[in-house]
Amino acid sequence: MRTAFLKLLAVMTVVMLFLAPGATDAAAQDAAEPTPVDRSATGGAQTLEDILRRQRGEDVPLDAGTGGANSGFANQGALSNSELWRGVRQGQAFTTTAQNPNAAILVQDEGTRWLQTRQTVLPTYATYAILGMIALLALFLLFRGRIRIGAGWSSIKVERFTGLERFGHWLLAVSFILLAVTGLSLLFGREYLVPGLDWMHARMNPDAIDPNYGRDAYAGFALVGKWVHDNVAWAFMAALVLIFFMWVLRNIPTWTDVKWLAQGGGMFTKKGHHPHARKFNAGQKILFWLVILMGGSLSASGIALLQPGEYTMFADTFAKLNEAGAAVGYTLALDTTLSPIEEMQYAQTWHTVVGVAMIVIVIAHIYIGSVGMQGAFSAMGNGKVDLNWAREHHDLWVAKLEKKGRIPRPAGASNPNTRASSRAMPMRAPKKPTPAE
Numbered sequence: 001m002r003t004a005f006l007k008l009l010a011v012m013t014v015v016m017l018f019l020a021p022g023a024t025d026a027a028a029q030d031a032a033e034p035t036p037v038d039r040s041a042t043g044g045a046q047t048l049e050d051i052l053r054r055q056r057g058e059d060v061p062l063d064a065g066t067g068g069a070n071s072g073f074a075n076q077g078a079l080s081n082s083e084l085w086r087g088v089r090q091g092q093a094f095t096t097t098a099q100n101p102n103a104a105i106l107v108q109d110e111g112t113r114w115l116q117t118r119q120t121v122l123p124t125y126a127t128y129a130i131l132g133m134i135a136l137l138a139l140f141l142l143f144r145g146r147i148r149i150g151a152g153w154s155s156i157k158v159e160r161f162t163g164l165e166r167f168g169h170w171l172l173a174v175s176f177i178l179l180a181v182t183g184l185s186l187l188f189g190r191e192y193l194v195p196g197l198d199w200m201h202a203r204m205n206p207d208a209i210d211p212n213y214g215r216d217a218y219a220g221f222a223l224v225g226k227w228v229h230d231n232v233a234w235a236f237m238a239a240l241v242l243i244f245f246m247w248v249l250r251n252i253p254t255w256t257d258v259k260w261l262a263q264g265g266g267m268f269t270k271k272g273h274h275p276h277a278r279k280f281n282a283g284q285k286i287l288f289w290l291v292i293l294m295g296g297s298l299s300a301s302g303i304a305l306l307q308p309g310e311y312t313m314f315a316d317t318f319a320k321l322n323e324a325g326a327a328v329g330y331t332l333a334l335d336t337t338l339s340p341i342e343e344m345q346y347a348q349t350w351h352t353v354v355g356v357a358m359i360v361i362v363i364a365h366i367y368i369g370s371v372g373m374q375g376a377f378s379a380m381g382n383g384k385v386d387l388n389w390a391r392e393h394h395d396l397w398v399a400k401l402e403k404k405g406r407i408p409r410p411a412g413a414s415n416p417n418t419r420a421s422s423r424a425m426p427m428r429a430p431k432k433p434t435p436a437e
C-alpha cells in the first residue's frame with residue numbers, strides 16, 4: 001500500500017514536471033500580451049480601455065495608441081504630464097524668445113468658446129437676421145405696396161447728386177456688396193456651403209460620389225473669396241472717407257428730423273402725406289451715420305484681423321468702457337488684460353456681428369432705393385430725380401433750390417428765379433403711365 005502510494009506520487013511529480021513549465025509560460029504570456037485593444041474607433045489613438053488598464057496597474061506599453069491616423073494629435077498616453085498641461089491651460093502669456101506674440105501662449109481655453117461661437121452662434125443668428133429682414137420687406141411690399149409719386153411724374157428733372165457723389169456711392173455700394181458676399185461665404189462655408197455642394201454633387205452624380213467634392217470645390221472659392229475680401233476692403237474704406245466728407249454737413253441732425261421721425265416718415269399715415277425734409281430726411285441721416293460708424297468699426301476690426309497681434313483695440317475699448325461705467329457709478333469689470341489671441345477672437349466676433357448688422361440694414365436701403373420707392377433710383381442712376389418726387393420727399397430742399405433759381409423751367413415758362421413764378425409752373429403734371437420707372 002505504502003509502495004503503491006509512493007509510486008503514484010512519483011508519477012504525479014513527473015507529470016507536473018512536464019506540465020509546469022508550459023503552464024508557467026502560458027501565465028507569463030498572458031501577463032505580457034493582454035487582449036489587444038481595438039483602437040479603430042479612435043483612428044489608432046489611445047482609447048478609454050488603454051487608460052483604464054493603466055489605472056488598474058496593468059502593463060500597457062507607453063506608446064500605446066500614439067500611432068495611427070491621428071498620431072499627430074493623439075495625446076502621449078502615460079508620457080503625458082497632466083500636471084504640466086493643467087498648468088499651461090490658463091490662457092496666460094508667458095515669456096519666450098520667439099518673436100510671434102502668440103508663441104508665448106501654449107494652450108488657450110477661451111479658444112474653445114470662441115470656436116463654438118464662430119461655428120454655431122454666428123452663422124445661425126446671421127441667417128435669422130438676413131432672412132428675417134428679407135421676409136419683413138416682402139411683407140411690407142405686399143401690404144403697403146410700392147411708395148409711388150402721389151402727384152405722378154412731372155416733365156421736370158432736378159439734379160440731386162453730382163458725378164463725384166455718385167462715384168463715391170457706387171464705389172461704396174459695389175465694394176460693400178463684394179465684401180458682404182465673400183464675408184458671408186467665409187462665415188457659412190464649412191457649415192452650409194460644403195454640405196450644400198456635397199448634396200448637389202450627390203444629386204448630379206449618384207453613381208460616382210466623391211466624398212471630398214464639397215470641401216475641394218469650396219477651398220478654391222474660399223481662396224479667391226479671401227483675396228477679394230482682403231483687397232476690396234481698401235476700396236470700401238476709401239469710399240467711406242469720400243462720402244463722409246461729401247455728405248457730413250447735410251447729415252447733421254435738426255429739429256425737422258425729430259418731427260419727421262415722430263410722423264414715422266409718413267410711412268404709416270395716410271397715403272400721400274409726407275413730413276417736411278431737407279436734402280436728406282431723418283431716415284437717410286440715420287443710414288448715413290450707421291454706415292459711417294459701423295463701416296468705420298468694420299474697417300478697424302478688419303485691419304486688426306489683417307495684422308494679428310499688432311493692436312490692443314479691445315483691451316483699450318474695455319478700459320474706456322470700464323472708466324465710463326465707473327464715472328456713472330457702475331462697475332463693468334471688463335477684462336483689460338487680453339492676450340494677443342483673445343484680441344483676435346474679439347476682433348473676429350465683432351467684425352462678423354457688425355458686418356451682418358450692416359448687411360441687414362443695407363438690404364433695407366437697397367429695397368427702398370430700388371423697388372420700394374418709385375422715382376428714387378435715378379438719383380443715384382443718372383443723378384436726376386423727378387420734381388414731383390423731390391417735392392414729396394424733400395420739400396424743404398426743393399424750396400431752397402427754387403429760391404436759388406435752380407429748378408429747370410419747362411419750355412415757355414417765364415422767369416424761373418422767383419418762388420412765385422416757379423410755383424406757377426405746371427410742376428404737378430397729371431398722372432400718366434410710368435414707362436420711365
Ligand code: HEM
Pocket residue numbers: 160169172173174176177243280283284285287288291362365366369370376377378379380
Ligand atoms: C444696389 C445697391 C444700392 C442701391 C440701388 C442704392 C440706392 C441708393 C439711392 C437711390 C440713394 C439716393 C437716395 C436719395 O436720393 O435720397 C442712395 C443713397 C445712399 N446710399 Fe445707396 N444704394 C445701394 C447700395 C448702397 C450700399 C451698399 C451702401 C452702404 C454700404 C449705400 C449707402 C448709401 C448712403 C449712405 C446713401 C446716402 C443716404 C441716403 O440717401 O439714404 N448704398 N442709395
